[in-house]
Ligand SMILES: Nc1nc2c(ncn2[C@@H]2O[C@H](COP(=O)(O)OP(=O)(O)OP(=O)(O)O)[C@@H](O)[C@H]2O)c(=O)[nH]1
């Protein structure tokens with residue numbers, strides 16, 4: 001039966017269902033979100049299936065409110081079963097993230113999640129999988145149903161309406177983007193006071209599916225422009241807009257959160273995360289257009305790192321550096337660029353300057369030796385950029401990782417997933433063309449950077465690097481605040497009597513303070529990004545082969561930039577500390593995301609780019625016009 005208005009039975013003809021049982025079930029999702037559901041079962045449902053109703057949050061109050069003129073009716077989602085998406089995290093649809101989001105949203109305001117056993121829009125699991133095979137051969141999700149002899153959508157929401165009536169919900173706020181759901185419910189006598197859109201959970205794998213929902217059945221969905229698929233060697237397509245890239249990164253959050261503890265255990269990023277990052281196009285962000293990159297600006301870079309950190313700080317840190325090292329390689333002489341960007345691939349490189357190794361000049365190149373630490377991302381890199389000293393001149397050597405000894409040294413309390421291991425070389429030959437003077441590399445321009453018109457290529461090296469730690473700390477603090485809020489709504493604390501934590505005055509004040517600190521962190525971070533973007537914009541036109549236009553930021557700009565970033569980091573750390581202190585002992589279980597966020601942020605605050613004392617010292621000098629005593633501050 002096609003589920004549409006004409007075929008739906010009139011309200012009066014629906015038999016009454018009754019509540020059969022109810023039982024309390026505490027829920028915990030893979031990302032750590034917890035709440036408690038009152039799960040209801042029913043007698044007399046029209047199709048005889050075992051549908052569930054999960055009553056969430058202050059659902060009883062929401063039922064009382066539906067009858068008052070000013071009250072807010074219960075928030076309700078009718079979620080159709082999707083075994084592949086709900087249980088196994090399939091990326092072919094958006095069901096898993098929608099379900100997760102719905103539980104949280106409903107729990108926050110009170111209402112019901114109806115879990116309806118209508119797998120595959122009512123055609124069943126096997127048929128849905130057959131439909132996927134047809135979609136792999138070019139049919140869209142609706143054409144595939146028709147080709148299998150089914151209707152586009154065979155769902156009938158009569159049982160859902162019976163359940164709502166049995167629980168006493170006659171006026172609801174419907175959480176859905178699907179106009180057919182709303183139409184069927186109204187026709188069956190449910191008063192929909194408001195339609196609340198669900199989030200749009202876009203991924204590379206489900207974009208076509210969501211576009212078909214929007215274009216064929218009028219789902220209200222805002223989707224990014226079609227994005228190019230992962231570039232194969234030699235394959236060039238248009239770059240996405242920064243907004244599209246940011247929304248693709250945003251769509252990764254649920255997966256990054258799910259993988260955060262696996263990432264820690266591995267002590268480097270899982271391959272699945274690297275694949276997600278590549279597919280989203282993240283590593284092309286800062287690469288100039290001339291080598292197949294997106295040539296995007298610092299605003300997008302900082303935002304992408306921050307977004308990734310809302311999922312997993314180790315991922316944000318690693319990706320932030322790998323992106324930045326692509327940018328570094330695009331500023332090497334042409335011969336190196338041709339080698340590393342061969343066939344349109346994006347080279348991944350680790351870079352480390354600590355401690356500095358030794359180089360001696362030999363015929364045709366250098367012989368280098370050293371033991372370098374903190375090579376973030378090296379586990380995923382083909383190349384390493386290593387600092388060496390030759391007769392008092394600081395150089396950087398580009399070396400294939402395969403030529404180095406990789407040492408398992410990254411055993412830390414935080415940022416455990418960054419795989420920032422050690423590297424060793426003993427009298428390794430590096431040809432002349434793969435060695436550059438540090439001074440050239442760190443200046444806003446050098447002969448290699450002049451190959452590219454993209455404005456972001458013409459800024460000093462350290463400026464971009466300074467963004468990674470504060471953007472990561474900010475995203476992590478924002479995630480902590482989100483977790484804190486969700487927890488306050490459900491966690492019980494002992495006052496004189498036991499109350500929900502959100503109803504305790506102290507918790508309310510603590511939440512407001514944490515909220516304010518995160519806002520402070522964001523404002524300082526925005527200020528820093530604005531200062532940097534303005535200094536880049538001032539360089540005006542693109543440089544030519546002979547005329548560099550790269551602008552060194554002034555001492556005042558540098559001071560304000562670093563100071564804002566340092567203050568942002570401090571506020572992020574303070575927010576996380578406050579949140580963890582108000583979250584009870586269970587926040588320190590290794591399975592709880594808050595303790596990981598705190599460990600990650602603590603390590604970030606000890607990174608030289610956020611280390612407060614030396615930064616305020618130099619910033620003070622710069623603001624007083626005394627000049628810096630630290631090179632490339
Ligand atoms: N036949 C078929 N069913 C699919 C396909 N992809 C997802 N589904 C099913 O579609 C249903 C998803 O429904 P809902 O989550 O209720 O979403 P919706 O009706 O599209 O609308 P919203 O309320 O806005 O989310 C689940 O039963 C999935 O199993 C597909 O390609 N073919």
Ligand SMILES: [Zn+2]
Nearest residue numbers: 082085093095
């Ligand atoms: Zn699904």
